[in-house]
């Protein structure tokens with residue numbers, strides 16, 4: 001298992017996801033539980049393939065359809081945030097299932113959540129300037145992470 005920087009937060013998220021799925025009479029198999037555990041942490045914002053690899057290490061008979069089905073249901077319940085990209089790759093954040101800014105490394109493709117305090121001000125400014133009622137937002141920063149900078153140095 002990966003290190004969990006915020007294990008209380010991810011345990012709480014796991015329990016929230018579990019209770020939402022039970023409300024919808026979704027059967028929690030050990031494979032599905034393993035998917036939820038990966039998403040509760042969402043270290044680096046995994047793709048379906050990454051989740052599949054992690055779950056398969058523990059449950060070799062898991063099918064990728066199980067991963068898709070679980071992720072899609074969580075998406076419908078707003079319990080996971082999907083980040084789509086123009087090349088067709090999707091990444092997931094089940095730890096923070098609401099809109100928030102992301103920093104994306106264009107080399108190793110890792111995605112992290114920066115701690116920004118100024119996004120509410122930005123939203124207010126957008127509302128003031130456009131008169132829109134904002135329902136959602138997507139803020140991505142692209143660049144090279146510290147690890148990738150060090151590798152090239």
Ligand SMILES: [Zn+2]
Pocket residue numbers: 105106107108109110144145146147148
């Ligand atoms: Zn990188």
Ligand SMILES: [Zn+2]
Pocket residue numbers: 045093096100101102112113
């Ligand atoms: Zn995120």
